[in-house]
Amino acid sequence: MPIIPPQPPSPPSPIGTPISTLAVNVQNRLEEIPVGAPGTLWSYQFEILTAIVEAMNDLMVLVGRPLQTVNVPYTLTPNTVWQSYPAGVFLITDMWGAGGVIHKVDLNSMDFVMSSWHSDWEQDTSPNGPVRWMPIGMTMFAVHPAPSVPITVNIDAIQYPVAEAWPYTGTETVPFQDEFFEAIEEYAAHYARFKETGQDFQQSLSLYQQYLAVAKRMTDIQDRRDPVIFSTSLGATAGVRQIDKT
Numbered sequence: 001m002p003i004i005p006p007q008p009p010s011p012p013s014p015i016g017t018p019i020s021t022l023a024v025n026v027q028n029r030l031e032e033i034p035v036g037a038p039g040t041l042w043s044y045q046f047e048i049l050t051a052i053v054e055a056m057n058d059l060m061v062l063v064g065r066p067l068q069t070v071n072v073p074y075t076l077t078p079n080t081v082w083q084s085y086p087a088g089v090f091l092i093t094d095m096w097g098a099g100g101v102i103h104k105v106d107l108n109s110m111d112f113v114m115s116s117w118h119s120d121w122e123q124d125t126s127p128n129g130p131v132r133w134m135p136i137g138m139t140m141f142a143v144h145p146a147p148s149v150p151i152t153v154n155i156d157a158i159q160y161p162v163a164e165a166w167p168y169t170g171t172e173t174v175p176f177q178d179e180f181f182e183a184i185e186e187y188a189a190h191y192a193r194f195k196e197t198g199q200d201f202q203q204s205l206s207l208y209q210q211y212l213a214v215a216k217r218m219t220d221i222q223d224r225r226d227p228v229i230f231s232t233s234l235g236a237t238a239g240v241r242q243i244d245k246t
Helices: 019-029 044-063 107-113 178-196 198-225
Strands: 069-076 082-084 089-097 132-136 140-144 151-159
Touching: 019 044, 019 178, 044 178, 044 198, 069 089, 089 132, 107 132, 107 140, 178 198
Parallel strands: none
Antiparallel strands: 069 151, 082 140, 089 151, 132 140
């Protein structure tokens, strides 16, 4: 018999499916008739598309992927330490100014630990811009000292799966591979049925449980693909635990 050489692995599924493709499947799960825009019981643009994007946001938090990192210039609002996140940014990781890295601290340290200034540090300003920054929740951050003039910093950040502004049009693309699509559709259908309340909503909880099961499984798979994973060994590298077969 001829020896068949090993075949190269199949390329990964292309990223770039529009969310309108998933929206049709969500409408079918909801038994929406007719399927398509603008929707009968659920608004296609304001409810179905929004539910899909919310599903992707939740899935990114659970699975930790995809981490769409971006570097964006951002002009700080002068004369205030309190700043709002740039549009489309989920999490700021690093910040850079003209003099190099702007060090990350936390709000508790500013208020109770650091003794170089008084408790009214929020009033400090400087024409040279901040030398430290701190995250505050999911939509704001603070800088110290506050710039007395508009100053532009560079922000390294993780972007939302869909960075476009709401309301969505359906042309926004899904940054997940297609093995995630079913989970996204299940979450979106459950999310949309919240307004039905009662028994109909209770029945949709099974969709949410299936979504969580897929998210857990995909988390395990993605972790095993990483050369180094986070562990409880204080940041030291640790191998992946072997799978026990019974």
